[in-house]
Amino acid sequence: MTLKHRIWGVLLLSLVGLVVLSGSFYWGEARQNRVQEATSLAEENVTSFSLAEIGIRRIGALTEQFLQHGKLAQVEQMKEIAARSKQSFGSIGNYASKLSAYVDDVLAGSMQIVEARKIAGLSEEEGLKGQLRLAVKTVEAKLGDFSKDNPDVVIDAIMVKMLMLRRHEKDYMLRQEEKYIETFNKRIGEFYEVLEASAVPSSLKSDAVPLMQDYDAKFQQWVKANQTVLAQVDAYRSHMTEISSELLDLRRSAIQVLADAREERRVIEANVSMWVVGIIVAMTALLLVGGILVIRSITKPIHNVTNAMNEIAKGNLETEIPVSKQKDEIGELCKIAALLHSNVKAQKEMEAEEAIKKQRAEQEKRAMMQQLADEFDTHISGIVDAVSQSSYQLNATAQAMASVAEKTEGEATSASAASAQTLSNVQTIASATEEMTSSIAEISQQIGLASVAAQEAVGKVGSTRP
Numbered sequence: 528m529t530l531k532h533r534i535w536g537v538l539l540l541s542l543v544g545l546v547v548l549s550g551s552f553y554w555g556e557a558r559q560n561r562v563q564e565a566t567s568l569a570e571e572n573v574t575s576f577s578l579a580e581i582g583i584r585r586i587g588a589l590t591e592q593f594l595q596h597g598k599l600a601q602v603e604q605m606k607e608i609a610a611r612s613k614q615s616f617g618s619i620g621n622y623a624s625k626l627s628a629y630v631d632d633v634l635a636g637s638m639q640i641v642e643a644r645k646i647a648g649l650s651e652e653e654g655l656k657g658q659l660r661l662a663v664k665t666v667e668a669k670l671g672d673f674s675k676d677n678p679d680v681v682i683d684a685i686m687v688k689m690l691m692l693r694r695h696e697k698d699y700m701l702r703q704e705e706k707y708i709e710t711f712n713k714r715i716g717e718f719y720e721v722l723e724a725s726a727v728p729s730s731l732k733s734d735a736v737p738l739m740q741d742y743d744a745k746f747q748q749w750v751k752a753n754q755t756v757l758a759q760v761d762a763y764r765s766h767m768t769e770i771s772s773e774l775l776d777l778r779r780s781a782i783q784v785l786a787d788a789r790e791e792r793r794v795i796e797a798n799v800s801m802w803v804v805g806i807i808v809a810m811t812a813l814l815l816v817g818g819i820l821v822i823r824s825i826t827k828p829i830h831n832v833t834n835a836m837n838e839i840a841k842g843n844l845e846t847e848i849p850v851s852k853q854k855d856e857i858g859e860l861c862k863i864a865a866l867l868h869s870n871v872k873a874q875k876e877m878e879a880e881e882a883i884k885k886q887r888a889e890q891e892k893r894a895m896m897q898q899l900a901d902e903f904d905t906h907i908s909g910i911v912d913a914v915s916q917s918s919y920q921l922n923a924t925a926q927a928m929a930s931v932a933e934k935t936e937g938e939a940t941s942a943s944a945a946s947a948q949t950l951s952n953v954q955t956i957a958s959a960t961e962e963m964t965s966s967i968a969e970i971s972q973q974i975g976l977a978s979v980a981a982q983e984a985v986g987k988v989g990s991t992r993p
Contacts, residue, residue: 536817540810540813540814540817541810541814544806544809544810544813544814547806547810548803548806548807548810551799551802551803551806554799555795555796555798555799555802558795559792559795559796559799562788562791562792562795563792565784565788565791566785566788566789566792568620568621569781569782569784569785569788570785571619571620572619572620572621572622572777572781572784573778573781573782573785574616574619574620575616575619575620575622575623575626576620576622576626576774576777576778576781577778578612578615578616579612579616579626579629579630579774580771580774580775580778581612582608582609582611582612582613582615582630583612583629583630583633583767583770583771583774584771585608586605586608586609586630586633586634586637587633587637587763587764587767589601589602589604589605589608589637590605590636590637590640590763593605593637593640593641593644594640594644594756594760597644597649597650599641599649602637602638602641605634605637605638606634609630609631609633609634612630613626613627613630613631622777626774629770629773629774632766632770633766633767633770636759636762636763636766636767637763639759639763640756640759640760640763643752643755643756643759644756646752646755647749647752647753647755647756648749648752654752655745655748655749655752656749658745658748658749659696659742659745659746659748659749662738662741662742662745663689663692663693663696663742665738665741665742666689666735666738666739666742667689669731669734669735669738670682670685670686670689670731670735673727673731674686680726680727681726682725682727684721684725685718685721685722685725685727688714688717688718688721689718691714692711692714692715692718692742695707695710695711695714696711696746698710699711699750700753703753703757708750711746715739715743718739719736719739722735722736722739835847
């Protein structure tokens with residue numbers, strides 16, 4: 528694996544760790560968002576259930592107050608509370624329609640009770656109760672007028688029965704017990720018997736009986752209307768209990784869902800934190816180990832090569848270049864360093880051989896120059912000696928010839944002209960000989976200077992040898 532591939536491997540490992548870490552964050556965030564939505568929905572549901580329960584209880588309380596006091600203002604309060612309740616939880620949770628149906632159902636039950644109470648009579652002057660009061664007052668007024676007009680006629684028994692009927696009527700209205708109806712029916716029969724046995728005129732009896740029958744009918748109607756109200760109230764209260772129970776179950780369920788969602792969110796957060804820490808630790812360990820291995824695979828060979836090159840730079844050419852078995856850039860670097868080492872070593876050996884050759888050539892050159900100078904000196908010295916010797920010999924011969932000429936000058940007068948001519952020639956030869964001797968001397972001097980120059984040249988050649 529090349530160095531580039533190893534570095535890319537470490538980078539890829541880092542990228543994988545980053546992707547895994549990011550994936551864990553995104554997964555945890557997605558689950559937390561989902562759980563957060565469930566938590567928010569559960570919280571809204573709990574709130575909406577509480578608001579609906581409060582509204583329904585307030586409507587029920589106003590209904591109970593209406594049953595006691597019969598005030599129509601309380602009916603308007605019921606409607607207003609129902610509207611506010613539906614508005615308060617209408618925008619939260621996912622049970623708004625069901626809770627609105629509960630509120631509407633409770634309000635409808637309250638309105639049925641209100642309507643039944645209106646029929647039965649909200650006060651002594653309204654509804655069947657008002658008609659009942661009117662009927663009984665009419666009978667009482669009729670009997671009272673008769674008693675005033677006929678003080679001598681005793682109608683106390685009739686009035687007692689009338690008062691007993693009124694008492695049973697009031698007892699039933701207050702206690703709502705069936706026995707008072709039975710007692711009322713019994714007393715109405717007794718009233719007819721007492722009225723029939725009394726001394727009142729037939730005309731009064733004829734007027735009182737229809738009035739009492741109307742009173743009895745109105746009482747029976749009011750009883751039915753009141754029983755309808757009671758039945759509706761019982762059904763209403765039972766329905767309120769069911770609705771309250773359902774709301775309580777829904778609220779408990781929502782609270783449980785909320786608790787489960789919060790617990791799930793806590794678990795998710797703990798798991799995400801644990802996974803993130805684990806991934807970070809694992810990736811850190813992997814990256815650390817991988818980085819150390821990559822660094823060691825790079826720095827150790829480079830360090831060895833660097834030390835070897837430093838030793839080589841110091842002149843220790845016998846240092847071995849460590850050869851890396853890695854088939855990467857480090858291996859190539861080791862090969863290049865080994866090649867440079869071999870080249871430097873070969874170059875140093877060549878320089879040493881070249882210096883030896885140069886030294887040998889200089890020595891041979893000096894020897895050759897010395898030999899040439901010696902040979903030249905010997906040869907020139909021989910020539911100079913030969914020339915010098917010849918010039919001396921020639922000078923001696925000329926002098927001998929001049930002596931002979933002088934000798935023969937006196938002996939041969941006849942040959943004076945010839946002698947004069949010969950003497951002139953001899954003098955010419957003698958003059959030439961002297962010039963030649965002078966030239967030979969000058970040549971000998973020049974040869975001596977040349978020999979000295981050659982010796983100096985040989986000395987300089989020797990001094991320039993490394």
